[in-house]
Amino acid sequence: MPNIIRIGVSACVVGERVRYDGSHARDAYITDTLAKYVEFVPLCPEVACGMGVPREQIRQVDCGGATRLIGYDSGEDWTDRMNVWANRILPGLDEDAICGFVLRHASPSCALMQGKLFSTKGDPPRRGSGFFAGRLMERYPLLPVETDNQLHTPLLRENFVRRIFVLKRWRELLSKGMQIGQLVDFHTRHKMLVRAHDLRGYRQLGQLLGESSIFNNAEIFATYGTLLFRSLALKATPGKNADVLMHAMGFFKKDLDSRDKQELLDMITAYKEGRVPLLIPITILNHYARKYDRPYLTQQFFLNPDPAEQKLLNHA
Numbered sequence: 681m682p683n684i685i686r687i688g689v690s691a692c693v694v695g696e697r698v699r700y701d702g703s704h705a706r707d708a709y710i711t712d713t714l715a716k717y718v719e720f721v722p723l724c725p726e727v728a729c730g731m732g733v734p735r736e737q738i739r740q741v742d743c744g745g746a747t748r749l750i751g752y753d754s755g756e757d758w759t760d761r762m763n764v765w766a767n768r769i770l771p772g773l774d775e776d777a778i779c780g781f782v783l784r785h786a787s788p789s790c791a792l793m794q795g796k797l798f799s800t801k802g803d804p805p806r807r808g809s810g811f812f813a814g815r816l817m818e819r820y821p822l823l824p825v826e827t828d829n830q831l832h833t834p835l836l837r838e839n840f841v842r843r844i845f846v847l848k849r850w851r852e853l854l855s856k857g858m859q860i861g862q863l864v865d866f867h868t869r870h871k872m873l874v875r876a877h878d879l880r881g882y883r884q885l886g887q888l889l890g891e892s893s894i895f896n897n898a899e900i901f902a903t904y905g906t907l908l909f910r911s912l913a914l915k916a917t918p919g920k921n922a923d924v925l926m927h928a929m930g931f932f933k934k935d936l937d938s939r940d941k942q943e944l945l946d947m948i949t950a951y952k953e954g955r956v957p958l959l960i961p962i963t964i965l966n967h968y969a970r971k972y973d974r975p976y977l978t979q980q981f982f983l984n985p986d987p988a989e990q991k992l993l994n995h996a
């Protein structure tokens with residue numbers, strides 16, 4: 681189990697000159713910031729399936745309901761070669777312990793919902809995933825996946841960062857064997873984090889663990905993992921985060937005087953309204969958690985992320 685987080689990435693966004701015209705699409709956030717905390721596994725589907733550099737541009741075409749990858753001018757069909765390569769490479773991503781994927785947003789192969797699907801009848805192109813991105817999501821529907829441009833949106837970046845670190849911890853847990861006691865500990869430490877993404881999923885996970893005696897460990901772990909990453913796929917918004925902060929504040933209702941309570945409440949409101957970062961109310965809550973000895977709170981990853989996760993979350 682590698683200690684560093686491995687992230688698959690479209691090779692052009694980390695500066696490899698693999699685009700059709702021999703250029704790259706280097707993204708400064710990915711290469712200068714994210715790269716400090718993760719190990720990239722760069723892939724260029726078009727080069728890997730044999731297209732070479734430079735090459736003719738391709739596009740996705742809807743041929744009677746089947747998506748084909750076709751050369752713009754030559755009409756050469758690359759679909760089968762791309763599928764052969766994808767079939768070979770995709771199973772290995774799990775063995776490589778990949779915890780997420782960053783895709784290039786504008787590409788017939790790598791785009792995630794922002795690609796174009798052309799019609800043979802000359803209709804305007806429809807939006808959808810690139811060919812490789814579609815295969816990736818089909819094989820790993822719960823893998824954290826974002827595009828280079830979406831990582832520049834703070835809310836989407838925070839959600840991606842949270843999810844890759846949870847997946848890393850989940851992989852570590854699985855590598856230790858399927859012990860229910862360890863799963864309960866994992867769940868306890870992720871409660872607030874999951875709650876911030878999906879309150880319903882949070883309750884389902886608690887219910888699943890409550891019924892753990894009627895399933896075998898492999899079933900519990902499989903169901904827990906699916907529910908967990910399905911919940912985390914829902915975005916944690918400032919409103920949902922503020923609800924979790926209010927929940928955490930409830931742990932001090934007998935400790936804080938009315939002035940301290942109001943000050944904390946004001947900070948949570950200021951965060952919800954976008955006037956201060958999440959770090960401000962979290963810092964105050966951590967201070968009270970230590971002062972009034974609330975180990976349940978201090979061990980929450982929502983309040984105390986891994987140091988690398990913390991740095992990425994607080995990157996402006």
Ligand code: SF4
Binds near residue numbers: 691692726789790
């Ligand atoms: S977008 Fe994907 S297929 Fe296109 S150059 Fe980048 S890595 Fe290669």
